[in-house]
Amino acid sequence: MKDSIKVFAPATVANVACGFDVLGFAVENPGDEVVLTKKSTPGVKITTITGDEGRLTKDADKNTVGVAVSRFLKHLQIDAGIDITLHKKMPLGSGLGSSAASAVAGVFAVNQLLGMPLNQQELLPFAMEGERIACGSAHADNVAPSLLGGFVLIRSYDPLDVIKIPTPANLYSTIIHPQVEVQTKDAREILKKQIPLRDAVTQWGNVGGLIAGLMLSDYQLIGRSMKDVIVEPIRAILIPGFEDVKQAALSAGALGCGISGSGPSIFALSTSEEIAHKVGSEMQKVLNSIQIGSEVYISKINNSGPQILD
Amino acid sequence: MKDSIKVFAPATVANVACGFDVLGFAVENPGDEVVLTKKSTPGVKITTITGDEGRLTKDADKNTVGVAVSRFLKHLQIDAGIDITLHKKMPLGSGLGSSAASAVAGVFAVNQLLGMPLNQQELLPFAMEGERIACGSAHADNVAPSLLGGFVLIRSYDPLDVIKIPTPANLYSTIIHPQVEVQTKDAREILKKQIPLRDAVTQWGNVGGLIAGLMLSDYQLIGRSMKDVIVEPIRAILIPGFEDVKQAALSAGALGCGISGSGPSIFALSTSEEIAHKVGSEMQKVLNSIQIGSEVYISKINNSGPQILD
Structure with a gap:
């Protein structure tokens, strides 16, 4: 050993x-x-x-x-x-x-x-x-x-x-990390403790749709289901330019886009590495235009978890 | 024609x-x-x-x-x-x-x-x-x-x-219809318009689990996911004996049990026709004991929808 x-x-x-x-x-x-x-x-x-x-x-x-x-x-x-x-x-x-x-x-x-x-x-x-x-x-x-x-x-x-x-074979992640700070604690505290039943129903319909889309390899269903009517509308205000970055990702061909964890990173999913790169560069342009530095990470979904390096 | x-x-x-x-x-x-x-x-x-x-x-x-x-x-x-x-x-x-x-x-x-x-x-x-x-x-x-x-x-x-x-191959439904009346309108009006975010998260975890369980043919996961922390606790009060009927179904081997639609019918899912029959008869015993008549229906999940009879 x-x-x-x-x-x-x-x-x-x-x-x-x-x-x-x-x-x-x-x-x-x-x-x-x-x-x-x-x-x-x-x-x-x-x-x-x-x-x-x-x-x-x-x-x-x-x-x-x-x-x-x-x-x-x-x-x-x-x-x-x-x-x-x-x-x-x-x-x-x-x-x-x-x-x-x-x-x-x-x-x-x-x-x-x-x-x-x-x-x-x-x-x-x-x-x-x-x-x-x-x-x-x-x-x-x-x-x-x-x-x-x-x-x-x-x-x-x-x-x-x-x-x-x-998960389906061709699912690529684009992550952009804007150089702004969001405290997990703050991101949690601004959430409402009570939410409308109607919104919760919309949300669990989407959770069901996302799981089904992943398991059926139905990329369009994955995209349609990547909608958050509860947390994103509140947390987005902590991330400068969020709505424009998201719109840029979708316009560049991403299936869907949202906040990664409690932010400030933003992620998108796409069906090819090429689209994932284009999505990343369009997202970055938006942040550049409001003078926010960022790093972009592109990769396939990682299906293996941790890896022994040597 | x-x-x-x-x-x-x-x-x-x-x-x-x-x-x-x-x-x-x-x-x-x-x-x-x-x-x-x-x-x-x-x-x-x-x-x-x-x-x-x-x-x-x-x-x-x-x-x-x-x-x-x-x-x-x-x-x-x-x-x-x-x-x-x-x-x-x-x-x-x-x-x-x-x-x-x-x-x-x-x-x-x-x-x-x-x-x-x-x-x-x-x-x-x-x-x-x-x-x-x-x-x-x-x-x-x-x-x-x-x-x-x-x-x-x-x-x-x-x-x-x-x-x-x-859906998996062996999924049998037991439905019991207690002879009491529940108006859909009443069943909807007693629901709370606002719910705790915490409960909503539990619920959408279960929706995800149920979809995954059905698609993975994981019967135990289906059962673990058949939990409703939002609607059932409120609607159950409209159905006399609900908790005891549910407990009887689970004790008889059902994967899970809940209210069908807005009630008063109660359904359970099981992995064999034999268990589904036993579940039905145990549920009915509970309703009999509180002098409520009922009909029981047993069948596989119907995967074809409507049928031409002649």
């Missing part, structure tokens, strides 16, 4: 327009990398963090990857020594599941390093504990797709019920 | 627990029968209605089947004479889509009689106009499954977007 392992875990788009708090999917880039190394002295230590501009704590009890690895070891009653190097290769606070990717990379790596005592699905609760440290609550809509790959439905939290949804 | 045709159209279970206003499925019995006969004098006439205990009007402009047939003829600008005999073979006001079955039987029959100028999906708007006469609004969650067969998702009403959901 190796003494050291390097693992990549992908960024994720949570909510996916209509599926607030229940849907997410993984992309092929960006994502985070961790290197875990066995040590003789017991305990989990974060030795190095790169790419975070000094914003993340190296305290293993307070950092999402440290907590995820520690909970895993505690659950299995393994008194191991693990040193962690975390390479943030994606923007923090971007709505792309940055903390989830770190936590998933950590638990996937430690499970590999220790000879795979658990299967992939069984790692979920420990990655969720990492999320709890980062976000204050143990959400699964980033962690589950990052860990399992593909599109994931979180049907229920109590008990946890996570379902991997088969 | 024949001058007369007899058609059966099936009863339907709308809502299907979590899918309020967006989901419905068809059964093999009960249902309604119509006989349509071409006449030389133009106009739509309802000559006979049986099985309604005199409760339905024979005025073709006010009866659901008359309106549906008239709208069809008007749309195609066909100046035909059609006599209609309607045999109600299912209880009225039962939550089983009685008016939808009549309207669907009518439009399906007239389309056949005139050499099928329209395909099955194109008949939907005319059957919905029949529903509007009966219910005051043009709902599709009974009409669409009665017309198309199987499980149907109504993703959107404006524009109308109806998706047939593939």
Whole structure:
């Protein structure tokens, strides 16, 4: 068995327009990398963090990857020594599941390093504990797709019920990350606690349509279902230029477009890499025109989840 | 071409627990029968209605089947004479889509009689106009499954977007109709206009789970997803003994159980005909114990919709 392992875990788009708090999917880039190394002295230590501009704590009890690895070891009653190097290769606070990717990379790596005592699905609760440290609550809509790959439905939290949804062959994601900051906490607090039944019915019709569209490989149905009448109208005001960026994506041929997680990143789905690139460049033009810098990420839906790099 | 045709159209279970206003499925019995006969004098006439205990009007402009047939003829600008005999073979006001079955039987029959100028999906708007006469609004969650067969998702009403959901091979429906009356109008008026976002999220997680379960042939997922936290808790109070009937169904092995449409009928889904019968008899025992008479209907999911009888 190796003494050291390097693992990549992908960024994720949570909510996916209509599926607030229940849907997410993984992309092929960006994502985070961790290197875990066995040590003789017991305990989990974060030795190095790169790419975070000094914003993340190296305290293993307070950092999402440290907590995820520690909970895993505690659950299995393994008194191991693990040193962690975390390479943030994606923007923090971007709505792309940055903390989830770190936590998933950590638990996937430690499970590999220790000879795979658990299967992939069984790692979920420990990655969720990492999320709890980062976000204050143990959400699964980033962690589950990052860990399992593909599109994931979180049907229920109590008990946890996570379902991997088969997806069609040609589904490409465009993500644009505008360089503005949105706090997840703020994005959650501005939501209304009560919503009209009529809007809720529209929303669950769309959730049903999106799941059916993905499973039937009906791209037009996927597009028609990517509508959020509840959360997007409220959160969009936190993202400068959102409506114009969305319109540019749709005009460029995207099936649908929405806010990634709690934003500020915006995602779109398309049926080819070519369209996905065009969508990205049209979205970026809109942000450029209002003097907002941005990064664009294009990839297929990532169906495999974390990857061992060496 | 024949001058007369007899058609059966099936009863339907709308809502299907979590899918309020967006989901419905068809059964093999009960249902309604119509006989349509071409006449030389133009106009739509309802000559006979049986099985309604005199409760339905024979005025073709006010009866659901008359309106549906008239709208069809008007749309195609066909100046035909059609006599209609309607045999109600299912209880009225039962939550089983009685008016939808009549309207669907009518439009399906007239389309056949005139050499099928329209395909099955194109008949939907005319059957919905029949529903509007009966219910005051043009709902599709009974009409669409009665017309198309199987499980149907109504993703959107404006524009109308109806998706047939593939279903697993072994899915049996038990319906029990307690002899109590619930007015659709009352059942709709007692609903809250505003609902907690938290409950809505639970509900759309379940809608997603039910669609995925049906398409993955995952019977346990179907069962876990058949939960309604929004409508059932309110409507259940209109149906004496509902909670005990539901508990009896689940104890007898049903995957899930809920109110059919706006009630008072209660439905359950099971994985075999044997279990479906046991479920029905256990449900009936509960209603018997509180002196409420009932009819039980058992069938597979009806995947074909209306049928020509001769």
